[in-house]
Amino acid sequence: MKxxxxxxxxxFTKGQIDPRIYSSFVEHMGRVVYSGIYEPGHPAADEDGFRADVLDKVKEMGVTGVRYPGGNFVSCYDWRDGVGPAEKRPRRLEIAWRSIETNQFGINExxxxAKKAGVEPxxxxxxxxxxxxxxxSMVEYCNIPGGTLYSDLRKEHGVEKPYGIKTWCLGNEMDGDWQVGHKTAQEYGRIAQETAKAMKLVDTDIQLVSCGSSKSSMSTYPEWEAQTLEYTYPYVDYISLHQYYDGQDRGTPYFLAQALDMENYIRTVIGTCDYVKAKKRSDKELFISFDEWGVWSMADKEVAAQVDEKPWQIAPKISEQIYSLEDSLLFASMMMNFLKYSDxxxxxxQSLLTNISAAIMTKQGGEVWVQPIFYPFSYMSRYGRGQTLQSVLDCPTYDAEEFKQVPYLDSVAVYNQDRSEISVFLVNRSEDETIPFCIRLEDFGAGTPVQHIELTSEDKKATNQYRHDTVVPRELQDxxxxxxxxxxxxxxxxxxWNMIRIAVEE
Known part of the structure; x- marks a missing residue:
């Protein structure tokens, strides 16, 4: 027995956990916005057309921030199309997803x-x-109090006070040839550098995110980071990373081991950032915004076929992936990596909030339900606060194709001093063995068990699509x-997936 x-x-601590790692992503793609978070006329819609049932789930999920408006969508978007009287807003061809954008939902909506959801934009x-x-002009519209063209335009649109939006991404996945306006590293570095300088002249308090690699398998990674940061390092505060994983057809051991690729990706980009820092003799430390991530269970060609089959639709039903328990275990391990590298x-x-690679699913005109991935996110957002501990794990391992010595247990521990509590998050990757597990506390006193939450199923392919309570967490008394x-x-x-909470002495 293992x-x-x-x-x-x-x-022994690793770093302070920033609550913003529990953020999500809303893009004008498919039904993420329209009939996802916004559906005037729905029985649960409030006076602004927002689905109150979805807002309740967003709060239950523990989402702290939301990236908007894209995504691939942003690379052909003019923010001015989505402000002003709704009846005067233009209908546009949205060429990233080959749909019609009505612009009935924009910055002010x-x-x-976001205010109702309690999330940071x-x-x-x-x-x-x-x-x-x-x-x-977008920064001016959002953040300048008044007395200028775009700040006064915001006031005309009924918003007297500036939003004071703090964090801004300089484009999206500009290394990808699928991106409208794709650029080489040098081309992106220069335009991002000059845009960053100009944006910070408008508002000196904002923080900026430079585009990093779109995934660890990009042929330009990590040279993209090294080249673009030559231009942007002095002007930005974060570099973005994106990552999605599929591979369910290659077997569970391989599929779950991909969290190790993500760790290597993170370490490599940290090293590249620190190389540029040293090269520039800079005192500034650059941080990571991992502002798109998730499990991708649908082949790219299948998504493309959905888009091409009926182009130029309004909010078409595309890429609405259904997640299994197996998917949720990799999802949880990916999320645990943010805790491991909280420094x-x-x-x-998390990408995306509703309907597409989503934790929250909606039926147009009907119900809302949550996928199994909802639960690790919700519990980690609630109890993964404080400092990451540098724990030492003794655990048997396995090999899966290129992944060697994969621990059967993925683990991370968090110390919340305010609650006098340790939370340990774990994934058992073994398909057939229950693993006895022992936590030894040093310099914490004896420790008092508080709670053990488990998410599992007899069928690793089980989903919540038809019976919405098929894969749900349960509390154990063990x-x-x-x-x-x-x-x-x-x-x-x-x-x-497991969460163990232990009360400790101060």
């Missing part, structure tokens, strides 16, 4: 929704088909404390 143990010491500007002027990752946006040896033990079921 066994595993973890040692946690109060004095999003900001009103992260805005992206168009560096694909537009550039400096469009970005600068450098300060923003992370934590055993040994006050003499300062340990807490339990068992971790095969293919399960």
């Amino acid at each position: 066994k595993a143990s973890m040692i946690i010491n109060r004095n 999003f900001m009103k929704w 992260v805005f992206a500007v168009n560096l694909g088909t537009r550039g400096i002027e469009n970005a600068v 450098r990752i300060k923003i992370a946006c 934590l055993i404390a040994d006050p003499v040896n300062h340990t807490v033990t339990c068992e971790l079921k095969p293919l399960s």
Whole structure:
């Protein structure tokens, strides 16, 4: 029988966890906005057309921030199309997703929704088909109190006070040849550098995100980071990373091991940032905004076929992926990586919030329900606050194709001093073995068990699509404390995600 143990010491910490790692992403793609978060006429719609049932789920999920409006969408978007009287807004061909954009939802609708949802906005500007002027005017509209063309235009639109949006992304996935306005590293570096300089002249308090690689398999990675940061490093505060994983057809051991690729991706980009920092003799440390991430269970050609089959539709039903327990375990491991590297990752946006690769699903005119990935996000957002601990894990391993010595347990521990509590998050990657698990506490006192939450299913392919309560968490009563040896033990079921909470002494 496989066994595993973890040692946690109060004095060994990794970094302070930024609440913004529990953010999500709303793009004008498919039904994310229209009939996702915004559906006037729906029985649950409020006076602004926002679905109150979805707002309730967003709050339950624990989302702290939302990136908007894209995504590939932003690279051919003029923000001015989505402001002013709704009846005067233009209908545009949206060429990223080959649909019709009605522009009935724009900056002011999003900001009103964000206030109701209690989330911090992260805005992206168009560096694909537009550039400096469009970005600068957008900052002016959003952040300048008044007395100028665009700030007064905002007031005419009924918004007296500036929004003061803090974080802005300089384009989206500009390294990708699928992106409208795709650029080489040098081309992007120069336009991002000049746009950053201009935006910070408008508002000196904003923070900027430079585009990093769109995924770890890009042929330009990590040279893209090294080249673009030569231009942007002095002017930005973050570099973005994006990553989606599929590979369910290659077997569960391989599929779940991909979280190790993500770790290597993070470490490599951190190293590249620090190389540029040293090269420029800079005192500034650059942080990571992992502002698109998730599990991708639908082939790109299938998504493209959905788009091409009926082009130029309004909010077409595309890429509405259904997640299984198996998907949720990789999702949880990806999310746990943000905790492991909390010293450098300060923003992370799960992609997307509703209907497309989403935790929250809606039926147009009907119900709302949540996918299994909803639950690890919700629990980690609630209890993964404080400091990441540098735990030591003793655990058996396995090999899966190029992944060698993959721990059967993926784990991370968080110390919340305000709550006098440790939360340990774990994924058991074994398909067939329950793993006895022991946590040893050092310099925390004996420790008192509080809660063990488990997410698992007898069928790893089980989903919540038809029975919405098929894959849901349950609370176990199996934590055993040994006050003499300062340990807490339990068992971790095969293919399960777990959260263990332990009260500790101050």
